Amino acid sequence: MRDLVAAFGGELPGCDTPGLLGWLDAFSDEHWNFRGRLGGAERDRVRVELPPRLAAAGLAAAAALGLAGSGEPAHREYTHLLILGGLARSCLQRADHAARLAGALRVGGIAALGSLRPLSAEERALPGLGRCRTEADALAAGVRAAFGGRAVPVLVAPPGDPAAHRANTADTYEFWAAGAHPGPGDRILVVTSPIYVPFQHCDAIRILGLRYRCGIDTVGFDPRLAHPPQPGGAAAADRCLQEIRSAIRAARALLAAVG
Template sequence: MHGLGPVRLPHYDGRAAGPHSLLADVAAWTGSEPMRRLLEPHGGALPGTSTADDLAYLEAFSAVHWDFRAGRERHETDLAPLDPEQERLVGRAALALGLGADAKPRRRHYTHVLVLGGLVGSCLFRTRFAAQLLAEGITADNVTGVGGFRPLGAADFEAAAVSGLPCEGFEVDAIESTLKRAFDLRGEPRIDQGGDPHTAPGRAWKVATYEAGPVVVRAVAAPSSQPDRRRADTVDTCRFWADEVVDLAPGDSVLVVTSSPYTAFQHCDAIAHMGLPYGCAVDTVGVDPSILPEPHLRKAHTASGYLQEVRSTIRSMQRLYDAAYAAVQGRGVKAPSAAAR
């Protein structure tokens, strides 16, 4: 199996770099050999008429062949077995497409390190990874863990109990507890909050701020942009953080910390929703949960899991392509700063 060398994910170093290179990066990823090889077992082939057409084809194709969630949460999705040859192909292609762990930041200093939340186990090893990066020489002015008012479930409480982590009822509580452990935070934080997450989680928000020497550490949960329909999603949270908490601005740099196999799609979303609107540089790193030292946190990668996240990345590439194309056409709108709101 040859020709599956790594494909570069989109790079964005801020407004001075411009959006044109993003269009080229998305086109190269979409039409890459690893992607073409993934289509072959089902008789798929890119139309090749334009990047937008190729992305639309991939979105429709992946909805039929690679969507194993059926509306469920990721951790609730059943394993879909493939034959051994497909398993090998999918693993190699997914890694070539950027879904593997990338543990080395491109810069030595970032204005912001942004740790994405999730299940309690993910919060534990992502915040620990962020602290490890800073201990090994990466510097930052701010570290923020973003979560939400998702009620913790049985898997969360089990991971917390086994890890000896005190946890309250919501994901944002988990990200705060894991930040406190990872960065050895002492003392009481400053709490700014609004709404009631128990009765109206879509309207509730919270910012817990700790002063940790030269670094400010925060845990953030945002209100929803559609409060009557759903809780805040990642885009809501990142925009709330950017506008209301840190006033993200051109010239800033953001290091997003997550875990594989989510690195690629979350990187594209970060550029689309933070890099382009705010003019800041965005890098993304991810820890590999399959090699964690704790057996109760370790999670093996599966071929069907990789395919699911290839689909997620296709959809994120669509959003990024649309945002970059709008910026090239002069239709991109700068997000307002907190001072201007």
């Protein structure tokens, strides 16, 4: 992080952790909040060409901070496996990876967590999604294809903020937990895309770990094995920098919840 900040002309301050995260939040808002500059556009709409030096710094930081590649689950047995929703392609990829994990691990309940975000025309053009209209529809199509005859519920969470147009990751965790009632001793495995692991893991600890005292592991699929394949630019430097910012903000929220 120190090297990344330096590449963008900054220097980390010498302060405590809350102060550092606050500083990083402001710095990342200025330099890496590409979605904000587009009025909160969906992640697949972000396209920012960076100078080669800055792009290289962003990719190096993403690899060092855990936003690239996949990770193996830390345990062989989980009480719950949660498949997170997102862009339509990600819904299919995460469901596919979750099914492979479920075949290799001992897993209790499985659930997919999504929202009613409308799909774009590009998302509906993906094979098998022509009749899908929302993220939850795409997630349902993904789990049907990946799990075959095993019924996997798709939970559609309402937004926690009445002014928001759709649920965010934290909202979906809260909605699932209200019905599943996880507890101490439970282990939860969250499946997402590699680039979102740090921020969605922080949110899972804040919403599920702290409140319900359960263990959390969060893993991303292997981009080399993704089905359907990853499109060009899915892990480009601009996307990585945007999600480093997401991780900073999620870590800041987690620290506030702890303290």
